[in-house]
Amino acid sequence: MKKFCVFFIVLVMLIGLVSIASASVPGKILIWCDETRAPVLEEVGKEFTAKYNVPVEVQEVGFGDIRGKLTTAAPVGEGADLIIGPHDWIGELIENGLLEPISLFGELRSKFVPVSLDAFTYGGKLYGLPYATESVALFYNKDLVPEPPATFEELITIAKGLTNREEGRYGFLIQTPDPYHLFPLLSATGGYVFGENPDGTTNPLDIGLANEGSIRGANLLLRLIKEGIEVPGADYQTVTGLFNEGKLGMMIAGPWTLGGIKEAGVNYAITKIPTIDGQVAKPFVGVQGFMISAFSENKLLARTFLTEFIATKDVMLKLYERATRPPAFLPALEEVSTNPDIQGIAISAADGIPMPKIPEMASVWGAWSDAIELIVNQKLEPDQAMKNAAEQIKKTIMGE
Amino acid sequence: MTMKNLLFSISLKILILGILDALAIWSIITIIFDGYYWVGGILSLGVIIINYIFLSEKAYPFRYMVPGLIFLIIMVIYPIFYTIFVSFTNYGTGHILSKEQVIEQFENQYYLSEDNATYTYQVFKNNYGDLKVILYSLNGESYLCENEKKIIKVNLSDSRFIDIDKDGIIDQFDGYKKLDKIQIIQSLNELQNLRFKKDEYFIKLVSLTEFKVYSKKYQFDSLEDRLLDLKNGIIYYPIEGYFVSEQGERLAPGFRVSIGFKNFIRLIKSPQISNPFLRVFGWTFLWAFLSVITTFALGLTLAIVLNDPYLKFRKIYRTLLILPYSIPAFISCLIWRGFFNTEVGIVNRILNNFFQVIIPWLQDPIWAKVALVIVNLWLGFPYMMIITLGALQSIPSELGEAASIDGASGWQQFKKITFPLLLVSLAPLLIGSFAFNFNNFNVIYLVTQGRPAIPGAGTPAGSTDILISYTYRLAFEGVRGNQWGLASAVSLIIFIIVAIISAVGFRYTRALEEISKNV
């Protein structure tokens, strides 16, 4: 290899930009996170450095790229020490031997919302330090919908009144095909993705997507289509676009849309998802947290950074400010619980269940999305579509 | 060339070659010393070949190709071999690490001793940078500890331990000074590697405030090639990339191993692949074909019109027409996806206004395909326009003039002269464009994601899925996450298919070359 490089020297005279090393280096903490979290981490990192004289470097990596990058880079010593992401990443990362367990002892443990710790626990060990919880909720435009509906029947009535497709106005939309957003409709009536074993671990062979509850939820979706409320092709762009322009009364969405909504100046409010047939709609709860790489040269340092520094009210509040999601750290959560946005999401999340994090989830999204699409386009009956999806998933999991 | 010049250039050549050879030999020796025998061998071969090329007259033509070939071999050929290599392994989720790395991870796992003994501590450092630690047990005992050594019980009231500020905490002894919290945090890397021996256990730093007593959980027996669980006494054997016990318990993480042809057999035999295969393949072929035809037709036409010296503003026109080429594909694909949105998209809004018609673009299998072809046309015609403009420059205008004198019309000129000549230079590029679109994962994924779904398919399959998007999806959303080994096998098979089609196409261009010689 070196020989060819020497040839390059002769043939090529280039100006190179020598840059800082980007690998896990002893005595320094390297963090990978996406562009929404990088600024606050940099700020927080500087504080840590000022206090302890240990350098902290933050690198922005695209959200969808972090796992892939860690998988390629960490085993060859080029990975970060810490990454930030949602809890459903840990199944895959642990299977790849990329995460280091974090030990949280006694008193510190009790300062976290229990379900957030559960979300990051796998095989009995904790693999992440949570800092925010999130779920979808019902977002509505107060100008169009003064009183939010408490039951789904009410929602349908209000939506019908508002929808006028000729004029481009809509009453209620869920983005499709999106299993994550649709899940509350299925869970309310008893649907689930993977069942649980007696010992609490997930059982990937028990697929609940075709059970009675799920099919009821799917039928509800079809009803929304048939009544002209939900329209085919309502993807994330469309739904949030319409809402931001004041042309949509209600939508099921998550706190990540708040940035756009606020910028657009919509008079919005957040509340929990209406009940279906009198039962609570349980959305998926996602927990954001810090994870330590198993290939880090600074495991103890990283752990100390988390337990001594991040897990403090000040820093958690700073993270919250940028994240606009309910903090998972109880002292911080108490402080911000008067914020109406937080209340809305927190109420919704309180009813929620953590998203499954086993690697088998990867096989679920595709088949489930297809089923939703087929229902929305009225190509298949809901029960047929969901049964097919469950079959596909089962076949994939059992391997060919 | 004069004798002097000749001598000069030859000496220069030998000098440069000599220097390079010296550097090469030195670096090859370094590489072989570091244990990379294969790389060293290949490099040596390469150096010898390059020397031959530059010193032998027979190999003169190859001198022009050496620089380009070097880059080609390193950046294109080597990754191909790598991909082929990976296709014979199980590299993927659960099998990312090598066996050695996995063993290392297991051997670094510990379990707490039953008494869950905990120690608080102080760290001390002397002027040479050596570390010693005093551990305080919960029942008041103190121990002096050094890395890799047994802990020694000590009495802190002994005179060698000095407590300067009389706060009950020892500040120095024997030339070792205490580290404060900040210094401890800065030294955590060293501290985390300390191991103190106690009976058959050892003590290590587990958090900022405590040392705990641990026992090693696993031991790898390299003679018998098995992993022993020291705590529970279970034996694990390496089977197909996992450590598995006799009861079938499987440990994570697994490791990558070579699995021979399993990936390929799976691809060929699996019903999930073979059922929709013909259908997906048919569409892939049609898609590539339509893409090339439409973009070339439009690009060609525009190039000819814009090559006309009598057309005013053609420079501006050309610049405007390459706009699609200058915006990143992912934003334009997403924009087009929005345009084709059935409910609120621009296309339907216009169609509705003028023709009272709404087309379910992305929901209908056929219309989705039409939409894709339109998007690809938009994305691709500038490229065709540019290369045609280039190729047009190589057609001497005298040919056209001569033909006009003979009374041929513009269209006839085009048909009999321009077009065949263009095809000679451009045909391989058209084939290349075909191959590119055959594997055009990006456009399909961004605009339709392969949708709309085929109802009742055995696997998640879409009506606009092309071979590569469908199979990659299987590889990456399959059983357990990403299966790179399978995806590599897919890449190889797709490459073979594309190469065969292209090779056939190239044969055709040979015929074209013959025709052009007679013009």
Added chain:
Amino acid sequence: MYKKHSFTEAFIRNLFVWIFIAFAIFPFIWIFSASINPSNTLLGQSLIPKNFTWDRYIEFFTNEQHPFGLWILNSIKVSGITAIFTVILAALGAYAFSRFRFKGRRTGLLSLLLVQMFPQMLAMVAIYLLLLNIGKYISWLGLNQHISLIMVYLGGAMGFNMWLMKGYFDTISYSLEESAMIDGATHFQSFLRIILPLARPILAVIFILQFIGTYSDFILASILLSSKENYTLAVGLRLFITGQYTTRWGMFATASIIGALPIMMIFLLLQNQLVSGLTRGGVKE
């Protein structure tokens, strides 16, 4: 081949071109609209948003977290250098294939083309590991360096670009070089002094194609570049795209528009070269 037009002819031709210009520009207008639309949507209902804002264009140059200006400069630098050297390497190769007859010429040429068709997806990991190892021996040729990225791109220089050039060279009559070599010129000198000047149009074409191709690449660049100061524009934009749920379309659109300008400018500048110079001095057999 071309004659002066009558008025109607000119009108029809211009109209024809304008139809397709409209087709080409159409989405661009929407991107522009998104860049001035305060609500971060990609497809607003109205073409000119209600309270449009130019803020983003200002933010583009002043944003500290995302140094777009620096990224564009990086892109221009990397693309420009890659394009120059691609032209050089392709020209050298094309000359060899065009002017010399040696064993394996035809097969070699076709193999070079075929090799480019291998699906690139897994090449990323291979190249990453390669550069990682090189970087251990030569620190400035490792990961996260522009030089390394450029070298990776140059791997494709001897491909279809070269074929295009070869086709062009083939049409340059050999007689010019013959007479030069009778006068004592070497192959290489006739390559430099005769072929290259005559081949200006195709050199320009290859330069443009390679420049644009490199400029838009984000896959290779995002694997190899890891520090923000080194990112090219495509990599930087990618940060916005892989977000959990992308909301920053406004900024993304703005960056795309400004990012398209260098390409347009280069194309405009090089247009002058796209004129046939072949008839002057070439003698047809």
